[in-house]
Amino acid sequence: MRTPYLRLTTVLGTAAASASVLVLGTAPAQADGNVFVAYNALTSPSAKTEFAQDGEILTALDMKSDSHGVAAQWRYNSSSATHSYYNGGGYAVAKNWNLSFAEGTTLQIRACLQDTSSGAPYSCGGWEYAEA
Template identity: 45%
Template sequence: MKNATARKRIQLAVGGLAAAATLMVATSTPALAGTSNNVKNSTGASIAWFWEEGDHLQSSDQWQDGHGSVAEWRYSPGSTIHEYYNGGGFGVTKSWNLNFTEGKSLQIRSCLADGSNGTPFSCGSWVNAKA
């Protein structure tokens, strides 16, 4: 009887680990080489990543809320903010291949927007990154 109970516990544990691994793969970011900095907007409805190797900026729409996601970057507080809109819908990640001077410091953040000409809102905090 003890062996059957132990076997059942092991089967449940392995099943739980398999489910967790499947969820991690299904929700992971697209694979890019190098170091990334990632940020969420203030609600978690969008995520932005900056990949140091290759200078890739990405934006992912995480909620079915009717809003698009925006990745923003700037060189420093007070400098021009550059916006990249992703209107692909829930679960879509869009990537832009930028070209920065090697070692250049910048900041990124994630926001929501309604349309490519919409004003970004519900933005997250700025996060430091390096090209």
């Protein structure tokens, strides 16, 4: 009589463990720490900005072949001073900038379109939080 009971508890335990993995999910593997991402649009984005916590690298990536360059922007948490970095390298070209912040600094990042290095960023996405 103990055998069916033990088998049932083993099956239920395995099912519960499997369900918890599905509910809680698993964190993606990241060899270089946390990477924070922002897009210029929710649907069909054409610009992407990333901030890698490890190394404090800001990246601008042009995601569409549309004759527009892209800009990665950052600011201190809710500050009015915005720092903008232009990438006119073309479609699928990423450009990186090595920044330096105090550990634990809260930033905001966003992605924009920009047509020339002297042009102004436009069609920017919303500000996303990142941490150095």
